[in-house]
Amino acid sequence: MESLTFPRPLTTVDVVIFAILDGVLQALLVRRPSEKGEPFPDMWALPGGFVDVERDKDLKACAIRKLREKTGVAGPYLEQLGSWGSSNRDPRGWSATHAYFSLIPGSPVLLEQGAADVGWSPITGNSVAPKLAFDHRDILEAAVRRLRNKVEYTSLPAYLMPSEFTLPDLQHVYETILGRPLEKSAFRTRMLAADLIEPVAKMRKGPNRPAQLYRLKNAKAPVYFARTFNPPR
Amino acid sequence: MESLTFPRPLTTVDVVIFAILDGVLQALLVRRPSEKGEPFPDMWALPGGFVDVERDKDLKACAIRKLREKTGVAGPYLEQLGSWGSSNRDPRGWSATHAYFSLIPGSPVLLEQGAADVGWSPITGNSVAPKLAFDHRDILEAAVRRLRNKVEYTSLPAYLMPSEFTLPDLQHVYETILGRPLEKSAFRTRMLAADLIEPVAKMRKGPNRPAQLYRLKNAKAPVYFARTFNPPR
DNA sequence: CTAAGTAAGTTGTACTGTACAACTAAGTGC
DNA sequence: GCACTTAGTTGTACAGTACAACTTACTTAG
Numbered sequence: 199m200e201s202l203t204f205p206r207p208l209t210t211v212d213v214v215i216f217a218i219l220d221g222v223l224q225a226l227l228v229r230r231p232s233e234k235g236e237p238f239p240d241m242w243a244l245p246g247g248f249v250d251v252e253r254d255k256d257l258k259a260c261a262i263r264k265l266r267e268k269t270g271v272a273g274p275y276l277e278q279l280g281s282w283g284s285s286n287r288d289p290r291g292w293s294a295t296h297a298y299f300s301l302i303p304g305s306p307v308l309l310e311q312g313a314a315d316v317g318w319s320p321i322t323g324n325s326v327a328p329k330l331a332f333d334h335r336d337i338l339e340a341a342v343r344r345l346r347n348k349v350e351y352t353s354l355p356a357y358l359m360p361s362e363f364t365l366p367d368l369q370h371v372y373e374t375i376l377g378r379p380l381e382k383s384a385f386r387t388r389m390l391a392a393d394l395i396e397p398v399a400k401m402r403k404g405p406n407r408p409a410q411l412y413r414l415k416n417a418k419a420p421v422y423f424a425r426t427f428n429p430p431r
Numbered sequence: 432m433e434s435l436t437f438p439r440p441l442t443t444v445d446v447v448i449f450a451i452l453d454g455v456l457q458a459l460l461v462r463r464p465s466e467k468g469e470p471f472p473d474m475w476a477l478p479g480g481f482v483d484v485e486r487d488k489d490l491k492a493c494a495i496r497k498l499r500e501k502t503g504v505a506g507p508y509l510e511q512l513g514s515w516g517s518s519n520r521d522p523r524g525w526s527a528t529h530a531y532f533s534l535i536p537g538s539p540v541l542l543e544q545g546a547a548d549v550g551w552s553p554i555t556g557n558s559v560a561p562k563l564a565f566d567h568r569d570i571l572e573a574a575v576r577r578l579r580n581k582v583e584y585t586s587l588p589a590y591l592m593p594s595e596f597t598l599p600d601l602q603h604v605y606e607t608i609l610g611r612p613l614e615k616s617a618f619r620t621r622m623l624a625a626d627l628i629e630p631v632a633k634m635r636k637g638p639n640r641p642a643q644l645y646r647l648k649n650a651k652a653p654v655y656f657a658r659t660f661n662p663p664r
Numbered sequence: 665c666t667a668a669g670t671a672a673g674t675t676g677t678a679c680t681g682t683a684c685a686a687c688t689a690a691g692t693g694c
Numbered sequence: 695g696c697a698c699t700t701a702g703t704t705g706t707a708c709a710g711t712a713c714a715a716c717t718t719a720c721t722t723a724g
Contacts, residue, residue: 202523205484206439209516209527249516251438251525256517281514281529283442283482284489290435292484294442296514296527366672383674384711391710406671407719425658425681425710599701616703617682624681639700640690658681658710 207283208293211260212246212334214279214341215269217302217318218358223375224318225338226268230331237289238331242319244338246295261298268316275301275357275420279341287333295332299341304360349375353394353421356414364402364409365389372427380427392421440516441526444493445479445567447512447574448502450535450551451591456608457551458571459501463564470522471564475552477571479528494531501549508534508590508653512574520566528565532574537593582608586627586654589647597635597642598622605660613660625654 215226227242245268254260258276266272276298283294319326324339348354355371369385389395396415401408448459460475478501487493491509499505509531516527552559557572581587588604602618622628629648634641 202441204481207442207482207484208435209440209442248437249440249525249527251440251518254518257514257527278513280511281490283529285484285487292482294482294490294527294529296516364672381712382672383713386673387711403720404671405721406669407673407721409672427711597701614683615701616684619702620681636691637700638692639698640692640702642701660682 205292208288208291209249210246210293210295211249211257211264212244212295212297212337213261213264213268213276214244214297214299214338215265215302216300216321216341216345216358217305218371218374219305219318219320221370221374223321225321225326225341227317227319227326227328227330228268229315229317241331242317242326242328243331244297244334245316257296258298261296261300265298265300269302271302274303275354279337279344282333282337284333295337297337297341299344301345301354301357303358346375346377350426351423353389353392353418353423356394356418356420359414362398362400362411362413364411366409368395368412376427384427388423392423394418394421438525441521441524442482443479443526443528444482444490444497445477445528445530445570446494446497446501446509447477447530447532447571448498448535449532449554449574449578449591450538451604451607452538452551452553454603454607456554458554458559458574460550460552460559460561460563461501462548474564475550475559475561476564477530477567478549479530490529491531494529494533498531498533502535504535507536508587512570512577515566515570517566528570530570530574532577534578534587534590536591579608579610583659584656586622586625586656589627589651589653592647595631595633595644595646597644599642601628601645609660617660621656625656627651627654 217224217226226245228245230236230238230241230243232239245264247264249257249260254263258278261276262272265274265276277300279297279299281294281296283292285292287293287295319328321342324342325335326338329335330338345354349372355368355375358371359368365386366382368389369380369382372385373379394415395412398411398413400411402411450457450459459478461478463469463471463474463476465472478497480497482490482493487496491511494509495505498507498509510533512530512532514527514529516525518525520526520528552561554575557575558568559571562568563571578587582605588601588608591604592601598619601622602613602615605618606612627648628645631644631646633644635644
């Protein structure tokens with residue numbers, strides 16, 4: 199039998215958690231512990247950590263656990279992003295992380311505990327302002343690129359909406375993520391043809407014409423459109 | 432300092448290697464060793480194995496090493512597919528694999544050594560005929576789905592072509608992978624507009640009208656089209 | 665009560681890339 | 695020379711969006 203005594207890399211899971219706050223795309227960050235000997239003490243990092251071979255039955259379960267520990271959110275959109283592994287990404291030795299990305303709806307309420315160690319950071323460009331521990335900037339940038347790319351031809355932003363929203367609300371989220379305006383009528387046609395949302399018997403009141411409220415259809419998987427938005431130049 | 436003495440999962444890399452042989456999409460498989468104590472002895476599996484923390488500087492280097500060990504091919508198309516990790520996918524304990532998929536051109540010549548332990552298997556449906564070790568069937572199916580999906584809107588099949596090929600050749604590869612016929616004139620228009628290939632000053636002779644030969648433009652990254660082929664039903 | 669302002673939502677025309685189908689072109693074999 | 699086959703082109707139809715102008719429904723100022 200093979201001995202299996204050779205050195206094993208460290209195995210972690212990290213989660214890029216996106217939400218719309220103050221009308222802006224933001225990512226959740228946690229502060230690294232400040233204990234002596236911890237790598238990147240007090241720096242901001244993506245939520246994540248070691249796979250616990252006792253508690254986590256698989257990688258996705260581990261990601262869900264970390265997501266719930268930080269946000270209290272259960273059952274949001276969760277997708278595998280990729281993995282990053284090398285001899286030098288963690289000073290403690292050869293390490294590989296399995297990265298996920300998650301979209302959470304509305305304006306989520308964070309768990310109150312340890313609020314100083316958890317915070318939302320707005321996405322500007324492809325990343326966030328603070329320096330991040332490990333190679334977490336690379337991972338975050340990959341997540342932003344993947345999100346932007348998919349928003350061109352999928353209904354992913356629907357997972358960032360609160361339970362009831364208007365079509366202009368949804369369009370603003372698309373525009374915020376893509377960083378460019380979209381055509382109102384084409385947007386509406388596409389969304390309504392997608393069999394993705396259904397109107398509720400209410401209107402959003404405001405200082406001008408009320409807007410129809412919609413909600414996501416039950417347990418709706420993301421819709422893939424046959425074309426991207428607008429001319430890609 | 433954190434002790435790092437907790438148990439670590441096994442870390443492996445597996446590669447799904449696709450090529451067109453006999454006009455059919457095929458995947459490379461290797462036979463598991465037959466030694467006592469080895470999991471899944473003598474079964475077919477994807478090429479791969481443990482990360483070697485001494486030799487592999489990162490995951491991609493590890494995938495490239497395994498690719499070259501099995502095929503002798505250097506520098507083909509290589510893309511990360513995802514990762515699979517759980518407590519029960521390997522009888523030796525909690526294990527996570529980082530899966531890649533690769534497209535190799537033409538009709539590749541395998542390394543001769545140990546030819547009995549390496550073989551191509553045609554893709555039928557979403558998988559291959561033989562039973563596979565571990566969860567390699569899941570991984571292979573995910574690779575086939577990803578490839579099919581991307582072929583709808585990218586130029587990936589170009590990486591499966593020999594150095595010189597005709598447009599009908601390329602179209603046949605598209606059709607083989609997608610499992611449905613494509614429109615000749617729309618296909619040609621799309622491919623020629625993509626700035627992906629260039630004609631060489633030669634024709635493919637045959638029993639009927641000669642066809643223009645093309646080659647991939649130098650170091651060409653895959654092209655993403657703004658629409659999928661055909662009506663998706 | 666009316667008019668201005670604003671955002672929601674609709675309508676009509678133009679355009680782009682593909683679908684579909686018929687056509688022409690260039691070779692082989694008999 | 696003619697039938698056959700595959701390469702490659704041409705022309706019309708169509709689908710989904712881009713663009714822009716329009717109508718609708720509400721609030722607020724006067």
